[in-house]
Amino acid sequence: xxxxxQLDSQVPVFxxxxxxxRCNYSSSVSVYLFWYVQYPNQGxxxxxxxLSGSTLVESINGFEAEFNKSQTSFHLRKPSVHISxxxxxxxxxxxxxxxxxxxxxxxxxxxxxxxxx
Amino acid sequence: ETGVTQSPTHLxxxxxxxxxxxxxxxSGHNTVSWYQQALGQGxxxxxxxxxxxxxxxxxxxxxxxxxxxxxYSSELDVNALELDDSALYLxxxxxxxxxxxxxxxxxxxxxxxx
Numbered sequence: 334x335x336x337x338x339q340l341d342s343q344v345p346v347f348x349x350x351x352x353x354x355r356c357n358y359s360s361s362v363s364v365y366l367f368w369y370v371q372y373p374n375q376g377x378x379x380x381x382x383x384l385s386g387s388t389l390v391e392s393i394n395g396f397e398a399e400f401n402k403s404q405t406s407f408h409l410r411k412p413s414v415h416i417s418x419x420x421x422x423x424x425x426x427x428x429x430x431x432x433x434x435x436x437x438x439x440x441x442x443x444x445x446x447x448x449x450x
Numbered sequence: 451e452t453g454v455t456q457s458p459t460h461l462x463x464x465x466x467x468x469x470x471x472x473x474x475x476x477s478g479h480n481t482v483s484w485y486q487q488a489l490g491q492g493x494x495x496x497x498x499x500x501x502x503x504x505x506x507x508x509x510x511x512x513x514x515x516x517x518x519x520x521x522y523s524s525e526l527d528v529n530a531l532e533l534d535d536s537a538l539y540l541x542x543x544x545x546x547x548x549x550x551x552x553x554x555x556x557x558x559x560x561x562x563x564x
Contacts, residue, residue, distance in 0.1 A: 337492070365549050376454065376540060376555035377493070384550055423492050427549050437483070437508060438553065440492030 335360040335426050339441035346414055347449050354409040354444045356398075356424030366407040367425040367438065368398055377423065383407065394418075419448045454543050454556035462562045468529045471559045475522040475543030481505070482524045483553060484516060487538040499524060500547045528561075536563045 340355040358364060365384050369377040381392040388400040398409045407424060422445075425438040455474045463469050475482050481500045485493035495508035499518035513529040522543075528535055538560050542553035 369555075374557070376557040377542075378555070379552055382552070425492075437495035437498065437506060438485075438493070439495070440485075442490065442492045 335439045337441035343445045345447045356407045358426045364426045369423045371421045456556040460560045471526045473524045473541035479543035481544045481547045483542045485540040
């Protein structure tokens, strides 16, 4: 069984400061990793994903995450946050070798990022 | 390209009642997944439908059931509602059921069971 741990439930940070949202996963098989963002009163939007290849993945709005297999982590970072980044961020994992032709995402409990002006 | 829509946005039911939640997938997406998000928790996988058949199920009892229609719409039905069923229900559509197919989420239906 897979599980995802997001170590911080809330992260306040000043505008233009860097931020790191932590994510650790537990799985007995190879995995795909995702970060989703949920703005108030909206659905989840895919921010970035790691499927294979380079362990560093980037989003179009300046976020990046690095897959670290030895530490089973997929932390999300941004060097300089904006007010518009205020949202809840969810880390998720799926079984790479499900074989059943279907896959389910297992989510963490989320981290609320609050950017302070 | 239209996004994923869900209806209704909010719903209040009492224990023991039945409820149907609806989802309209993006055109061309033949896979829909449903998730339950309790307050303060991450979404939990309920089940997935691919080409109108159930194609995977999470740890939810049989009173949670679904349907998928050829017109890219789908339903989640919950019978014998319990208080713990109060949650945000999310549907997500994707081109296919593979791990590499990105899931696009709707805004959710907030269900309150009294």
